[in-house]
Amino acid sequence: MGRFKKVPSSLCPMKKPGDVLREILQEKGIKSVGTLSRKWPSGRDIYQELALLLLEGDGAIVELREETAESWDLNGKKVGPSKYAYVRPCFVEKFKVIVDGSEIAKRLPDYPWIIVDLTFWNRHIPKEKDKVALQLRETYAVVRRMYYPRRFAITWVNEEFKKKNKVPLEKVVSYEGSTADFLREKGINRVVLLDPNAEEVLSREDLQERAFIIGGIVDMKGDKKGTTAKIGEVLEKEGIDVLRRKIVLRGDIVGVPDRINHIAEILLRMLYGEDMEKAILAVQAPTHARWRLRKEIPKRKIRYLIDGKLYLVVEKELYDELKQWLNIRWEDFVKVLRETGMVALERRRIHHLNKISVFRFDKSGGKRVILLKRAALLCYNC
Structure with a gap:
């Protein structure tokens, strides 16, 4: 019932009002609730919103003399008729109240x-x-x-x-x-x-x-x-x-x-x-993800000196790796590459460059040196 996974009460004393309302309805043997009001919750968890309406004093769940035409089960799925319905405050006194805000409030913890x-x-x-x-x-x-x-x-x-x-x-x-x-x-x-x-x-x-x-x-x-x-x-x-x-x-x-x-x-x-x-x-929005992308991509760069020109290269497959834990799109990856002056190459191309290069240490940690002019043609932004 609900979207969020629960943890043991010893670790998490909190409960959503919607979950408390479901517990109460289950205990009373009520499987679905209809409405006599145009004001009916919508969204991902209608019982959460319904519970808040009751807590705010905006109506109650009552027992009807005649069934409603339709109702919603405890998972929020529309089903058939029901003897129980949500009514606005002006109609509460006309019916037998089954659940109101005070009953939900008694069961809600005082924290966190x-x-x-x-x-x-x-x-x-x-x-x-x-x-x-x-x-x-x-x-x-x-x-x-x-x-x-x-x-x-x-x-x-x-x-x-x-x-x-x-x-x-x-x-x-x-x-x-x-x-x-x-x-x-x-x-x-x-x-x-x-x-x-x-x-x-x-x-x-x-x-x-x-x-x-x-x-x-x-x-x-x-x-x-x-x-x-x-x-x-x-x-x-x-x-x-x-x-x-x-x-x-x-x-x-x-x-x-x-x-x-x-x-x-x-x-x-x-x-x-x-x-x-x-x-x-x-x-996390793509904007936040790009913040992290600007920090992660340089960690994986390889420095190539090709015919006297320095290239900063990362594996093109790095995008798939980072996408597993950052909300990035391909255009975000390309944007950050351009901002940092780097290029992306497929892993197999990088392996080829490594074969025809020689590693040399320098003040920045080192670079791979290639003397072939034609090798520069391999370096392009994807």
Whole structure:
């Protein structure tokens, strides 16, 4: 039921409201639910959206006197008639209520919390503040789709943010005080701070913690390096134990999406059991992949000095290898080759060049020297 793989409860106490709703319906022997309202959820997980409607007080699931014409089973597939249906608040009193928001709320765990800390809001220029507001709106959409908005908190909320804000603050936890005060109110004394400059990588054991903090930081000017670490320093002064952790792709942060909403989605996917690499690739855009491509391709270059001219060559097959763990297209590969002044040759051609060349050491580590002019014709960009 649902899109994300579950992990043992000892490692992951979180549950989606949609999963809780399915559990309740299964216990009551209800196999499908119809509707008497035009307002019916759509998307990848209709029971997640339906559960959120109930939690927000927007209706209930009731027992009908006559069956609906159609309904949706617990996998979201449209099936035949059903005695049970979702109705809007104005019709609830006319029927026997089977499931409402309060029943779902009782079963939802109190954690983990996803917290965006706006400590350094005033360090941003106006355009950056607009970006923060936009990314928070997209983070809300991610949390609504994948988790529960009432476990999404924004701290250090001020009046300027409220004016720029695009998030329905009544559906999340909007906290005007400090993150430390919020954590104390929730009885939490240790958190994971997601920091790209941390020394340690986010591990499966870290996912047992009750709160995860993402810095509400956008760095268009390039003057905020190390700012996330300062959030941790402030918390530690307040007596909060901070675990600084980073998200990496094969040991490097290059290529890891850095938008607030992307970080939140990677984290949520890991909380639901996906490994880090798979979670990153689920949200990685070609732009992020090209960042990493610019770093990976030069590692594999071969230097050829052909008739006095230097060529930087990589295997054409490298594209297939990198494509397995980067969301790249062939045009991305070619674009980066041109940016770096390199050429791609088929492996068999490189083997031929190696046969007719002599390796010589130099200050750059060495190169293969070919004296044949005609060999230069083999080097072209694919």
